[in-house]
Amino acid sequence: MNSPKFQIVVAGTGAVGKSAITLQFIAKQFVQKYEPTIEDVYKKMITINNQHVILDILDTAGQDEYSSLRSHYYAKGDGFLLVCSYDNFSSIEEILEFKETILQAKDVEDSSQVPILLVVNKCDLSNKDRVFSRKEVDDLARLYDLPVIETSAKNGTNVDNAFHKLTTQILKQKSIGKKDSKTKTKAKKEKKKRSIRCSIM
Template identity: 50%
Template sequence: MTELRYQIVIAGPGSVGKSAITLQFISQQFIRDYDPTIEECYKKHIYVDSEVAYLDILDTAGQEEYSSLRSHHFQNGDGFLLVYSVDNRKAFEEIVDFHDEILRAKDADSLPIVLLANKIDLPKNNHEVSKKEGKDLADSYGYPFMETSAKNVINIEESFAECVRSIRKERAALEQKSGGKGKKGKGKCLLM
């Protein structure tokens, strides 16, 4: 039986709109004021490809002073929305560090991650990162890429759905690899 619960972690540098994306998804409202997040948890269920998905969503802090707390949360995530803002070149460059931190925390080479270029509603002359740069980065990791706007509700629900699809794909591959035993079939014990 397919596991229907998904722990999705929203990660990325500060001020890129992680909380705005999350709140738009959870409550269909756009928050204009920036209030740095330490950690916020939400629950929601959606249908992805006609199958229910129960989401536990963790909106994490982007500030460096919370990196140890972040790493702990990364360990528990099933999938990740990795967010940068198109109007912030430095945030885009920091995505590599966040990506590496997630892989270290999970002790993995690859994970269900969707790369999000947020704030695409801003005027083009404010964009410091092109769509091609974001897509090229996602392609280099083998991850899906989406452009989002919490303000204009662009690809908000779709980004969570894509993350669920990525998690399902990984779970199916693990189950097939372990001979149908799922995650439990991964390790073997020898009692003597």
């Protein structure tokens, strides 16, 4: 049986640690120097509930000048890590915009229809170095109806968990989609049978 393959899109404004999180997950390396990303693609196999899953991870640009590319990236994505960071207040303010762009690209009405995980990076920072609190994060996550996780790309805290949690969401969503599809197919067959019986009578 072939392993399922999913595309993970890592999105968020610039300088929040999207590339650092991705490289920590892929290679267990922390890259401190910030260089703006246009598009990088990585591949990794993980195991979820004894099932092998292949992840194609797309690390996207956060800068406004690349915003026109986002809909193209998002339309192909199976799941999304929306990244903000504790030292960047605008990064959490812009999460809603990223979320809305994803929903538009996927042509759905709410986030329950798309696997999205809010990732708050740089949890290794002390409280005095943070520009917003965990409580503010939790309040915003409830408002935006998104699950949330704290990470530190620097020391690896919860980085693997973030990708695993999102992949679990994707598998669950795909499973629901298959069940819905089977239900619709069964309903169509029943309707066709009733139509045939009515025609005979």
